[in-house]
Amino acid sequence: MSQPPTPPQQPYGGGQPADGNPYAQQQPGPYGQQPGAPTGNPFAQQGQQPAPFGGAPYAPPPPARNNIGLGVLAALGAAVVAAVLYGVLAGTIEREVGYAAIGVGFLVGFVASKVGGSNPAVLGASAVFSLAAVFIGQFIGMSMILSDLLHVGFFEVFFDHFGDLLDVWKEEADFMTYLFLILAPVAAFGGARKADG
Secondary structure: OOOOOOOOOOOOOOOEOOOEEEOOOOOOOOOOOOOOOOOOOOOOOOOOOOOOHHHHOOOOOOOOOHHHHHHHHHHHHHHHHHHHHHHHHHHHHHOOOHHHHHHHHHHHHHHHHHHHHHHHHHHHHHHHHHHHHHHHHHHHHHHHHHHHHHHHOOHHHHOOOOOOOOHHHHHHHHHHHHHHHHHHHHHHHHHHHHOOO
């Protein structure tokens, strides 16, 4: 034979269920806790303030990232900084470094896309500016090397003899020089994709 079912127990304190919930307590709990007091449960939702107008709290809007003008300006600024760094590195070690050319393109693309979004105009500007940054960086490196060899100032070589510097660049350019120029825009697209991801 089966045993008769036991009647459900009343919540602690003998109070009546609140809002049809048999486990809700309207009186102090077993350890003297008042309703709404911290229970030690980090996931308990206590003390929350209702959202304005009774709705759910809303997230702040994301920052505007579809600004073409700011993206192009950011690409230009990053290209100027990267060109100087690339040129100083090449002039200091007296050779070009492929990883540095890739880094120039990646930096320009990443910064431009982070500020301006993934607009095709921003991507195109970052590719062009990264190519120009590596090109100017090569000139800065050559100017540093020639200023040491000729014992003249860097600015004199770079600004006063820019035509001669271009002739030297044309004579000294090889496959690797052009490869570094091509790698920068490719890396700019990679940096832009990383910024969007």
